[in-house]
Amino acid sequence: MSETSLWDDFKSGEIAHFGKICALINAAFGGLSPVLLKKGMGDMAGSTAAYLEGFGSLLLNPYFLGGILLVIIGTAIFMVGLSHGKASVLFALFGAGAQFFTFLGGWLILGENIFTVRKLVGASLVVVAIYLLGPSGEEDVDEEILDVDEENEE
Amino acid sequence: MVALEAVVFTLIGASMYGIGTPMFKQASEHIGEISYDLIKEDVTGFLKSFLINRYFLGGVIFGIFGWIIWTVGLNMGDVTIIGPMSAISYVITPFYSRFFMDEKLTQREMLGIGIALVAIAILGGA
Numbered sequence: 001m002s003e004t005s006l007w008d009d010f011k012s013g014e015i016a017h018f019g020k021i022c023a024l025i026n027a028a029f030g031g032l033s034p035v036l037l038k039k040g041m042g043d044m045a046g047s048t049a050a051y052l053e054g055f056g057s058l059l060l061n062p063y064f065l066g067g068i069l070l071v072i073i074g075t076a077i078f079m080v081g082l083s084h085g086k087a088s089v090l091f092a093l094f095g096a097g098a099q100f101f102t103f104l105g106g107w108l109i110l111g112e113n114i115f116t117v118r119k120l121v122g123a124s125l126v127v128v129a130i131y132l133l134g135p136s137g138e139e140d141v142d143e144e145i146l147d148v149d150e151e152n153e154e
Numbered sequence: 155m156v157a158l159e160a161v162v163f164t165l166i167g168a169s170m171y172g173i174g175t176p177m178f179k180q181a182s183e184h185i186g187e188i189s190y191d192l193i194k195e196d197v198t199g200f201l202k203s204f205l206i207n208r209y210f211l212g213g214v215i216f217g218i219f220g221w222i223i224w225t226v227g228l229n230m231g232d233v234t235i236i237g238p239m240s241a242i243s244y245v246i247t248p249f250y251s252r253f254f255m256d257e258k259l260t261q262r263e264m265l266g267i268g269i270a271l272v273a274i275a276i277l278g279g280a
Contacts, residue, residue, distance in 0.1 A: 010190075011189065011190040011191050012189050012190070012191045013187055013188065013189030013190070013191070013192070014189075018189075079178055079182070079188070080188045080189065080190070080193075082175075082178055082179045082182055083179070083182035083183070083185070083186070083187050083188040084187055084188075086251065086257050086259070086263070087175055087176040087178075087179040087247060087250075087251045087255070087257065088176075088247050088248035088251045088252075088257060088259060088263070088267060089259070089263050089266070089267070091172075091175045091176075091243075091244065091247045092244050092247070092248075092266065092267040092270040092271070093266075093270070095241075095243075095244050095270060095274050096270035096273055096274060099273065099274055099277040099278065100277075102277075103277060118276060119276075119277065121276060122273050122276035122277035123273075123277065125269050125270075125272055125273035125276065126270070126273040126274075126277070128269050128273075129266050129267075129269040129270035129273055132262055132263070132265055132266030132269065133263060133266035133267070133270065
């Protein structure tokens with residue numbers, strides 16, 4: 001039985017797959033951000049003139065501010081996570097996950113239609129990609145391979 | 155028909171963004187594994203070590219300018235074309251990581267990145 005809690009392990013960065021968990025948290029934040037930004041824009045969305053004219057008032061809009069905050073917090077978490085994994089894997093995991101959360105947020109929060117063949121195929125592929133790249137995958141395989149190689153040399 | 159300028163701006167902007175991310179990883183390699191506890195221990199020292207790090211500054215410059223150039227492309231072309239094209243950043247990152255950071259990928263990871271790339275391109279243009 002471990003004496004430290006899950007939260008303690010997370011804070012110290014010692015939890016398994018820490019980098020991938022940070023990438024997925026950033027995916028949720030980064031993916032929901034455009035949904036909140038768009039909800040905050042309301043009637044301004046689609047009109048550049050109205051957007052530029054009303055930009056000042058947008059900064060007082062809770063949805064718009066929430067969208068900006070999510071990006072800032074998510075990026076900070078992602079940068080911490082990057083030091084615990086491979087940049088290629090974590091960036092792809094973030095990218096795929098963010099698209100999925102935008103897709104889900106667009107449906108649940110903005111009421112957009114997601115039931116098109118293209119969108120459903122894309123979302124299904126995201127799930128497969130997250131399964132392959134995410135915490136279900138092996139961690140630090142390279143180090144394991146290197147360790148085995150070193151043992152064989154000895 | 156998408157203007158050639160839109161394609162060029164999009165590809166350059168997205169590629170710069172794809173380079174910026176591994177540069178942040180390079181910056182963290184000089185500091186070691188970052189955690190909440192490590193930051194809490196010495197916030198000022200942590201921020202200083204990042205702000206004077208050339209890879210961090212490079213990542214910020216590539217990220218910001220890449221995003222600005224990308225928005226120029228977005229403004230010129232349809233989002234259904236620009237969105238999938240932007241997925242180039244997910245191709246650039248593994249290449250940069252391989253050649254400048256000696257990051258090796260397993261077959262499972264390469265397959266995952268490939269599927270993620272296709273999914274992003276499909277959803278980005280949906």
